[in-house]
Amino acid sequence: MKRTHHCNELRPAHIGQTVTLCGWVHSRRDLGGVIFIDIRDREGRTQTVFDPSDLPKEVFDRAAALRSESVVRVTGRVRSRPEGTNNAKIPTGEIEVMVRELEVLNLADPLPFQIDDPETASRVNEELRLKYRFLDLRRPELARNIRLRSKVAIVTRQFMDEQGFLEVETPILFKSTPEGAREFLVPNRRDPGTFYALPQSPQQFKQILMVGGIERYYQIARCFRDEDQRADRQLEFTQIDIEMSFIEREDIYALIEGLLKRIWKTALDQDIATPFKRMPFVEAMSRYGMDKPDTRFSMELADFTEEFCGSQFKVFGGAVAAGGVVKAINAKGLACATQGQIESMTELAKSFGAKGLAFIKVENGEWKSPIVRFLTDAEKAALQTKLAIEEGDLILFAAGEWLAACEILGRIRLYAAEVLKAAGKLVIPADRFDFLWVVDFPLLSFDKEQNRWYSSHHPFTAPVAEDIPLLKTETRKVRGQHYDVVVNGVELGGGSIRIHQPDVQKTVFEEVLQIPPDETKLRFGYMLEAFRYGAPPHGGIALGFDRLIAILCNTPSIRDVIAFPKTAKGTDLMTDAPAPVPAKQLRELYLELKVPKKE
């Protein structure tokens, strides 16, 4: 070992010992006659002292020439700091190391950005931080996140092992399955014109593992989806992937509640309440306008379909007449919303298909709104009662098809909450976590443009048993045995009980999803075949590991919990990936490029 102690280890008990520390020059305070250098490693920092009366001039001069973030190795004697010079801010603040020897292991160039001050470092342009990720990773915040991630991975493995799960690795080189997310393709040199695909998830392998008798599988699995990025979405990401045989939905709920309880206890030393609330999809949409409701604040959607049936206000009356609904929320205390904010909300509503956004401002005891003159006294009374309207409130409406109206108000609700938070009128404690299961999703959704049904989750999701007869007749009504686990409005994971009977699976593929039989065979033939040779009933779930860590770290972006994340455009600013390859490599793969020239 090059060192005897780490930089957060020395205490008054070590006084008198000769020690060797290695680390980065965190800060250098050169007082001319004496130099203080704080040496930092991942554990903490320790003050070292260079006293010229006690040191060869050459060593002192080298210390004076050190720059921030240089890597050094120092040897010296631990001593108590002189009276009145203790530093209460750091755990090693009662001692210091009187240096005898200094070895400069790596003299650092001046840094592209400073990392010693957390305040400014966290505000540095992300582009620069991504390019110099190795510097960013030294920042305490990021280091803490990476550490927590490791800790949670370990406790996950411990918990899953205790529950009798086997960790099984599945292939990264898989086959293209064009349903679902766009895939990354890998050309196959051995058979020109054929390709592997990187898995969107180990879904099919984990089901095959169940047929293979593994019974309980888990994996902290890398997944790849070639879709556009978001703060919570990267091209490659990690899932805690789980599958079990001979179980029902409740078994998954109990397992995941146990796992999350353990994770929260380990990561935050917090006891979370289980079991989690269960909320049917229809209820989540009706009350919160979201299938991943943030239940930390209310501002729930109220229904006024009955009240506005036949209303003089055509937008509402017409919507109801057309079989739609009228919904409203009360953004308490938001009557102060600026014209710009109302416009933003209107734009938001329009982006979700609304024609406009009706609102009522309650100010100075008066209902201010372009629509109020169309409302009858009875209608006003209904609003007053159901929304508990008070001075300073802002009422927002959506009318139309049930799902669309709910979704619009759901988005408006979140926007309003952000505005209220910024104004200090809505306060949500950082340590509050509202978990819930969203259940009873529709198995299938209808794509109006392509005029066909598609799986709400994925095509292996089992219908609720009693709904199976409705598959071909009342497709819309079939519920899937699918569940999402949601916390604070974030979809943490989802899964389902799977179809394990080949005939049901075949019906879903061919008769409901309308995939031609030969294509079904080509894409999923091996699964249908596997299910013919003794497939146990099974189900599973996948938790977004990056999102989980981001929630625990209280950061909005998963880039903050991934060591080497990519940008929104999918590039790695440090390595410059992706990049062109030499023609020779393309020839070996029998690939020819037809890249359109930029004008």
Place this chain on the structure above:
RNA sequence: GGGGGCGUAGCUCAAUUGGUUAGAGCGCUGCCCUGUCACGGCAGAGGUUACGGGUUCGAGCCCCGCCGCUCCCGCCA
């Protein structure tokens, strides 16, 4: 594919809204300093205002294009 925000010194930001030589703090370089801990003091260097066009007597500021980062919509079985 679409919409919004940002881009000025190595970093974080300013520039009286189109008007003199583009400033400050930190960092960097040099000098001074023996108890600092975001040490302090003095001096100095450092700019193609992302990039390319345009309008104008005059552009960091206005217009068009383009690149990059970011947020959102679409997309994410």
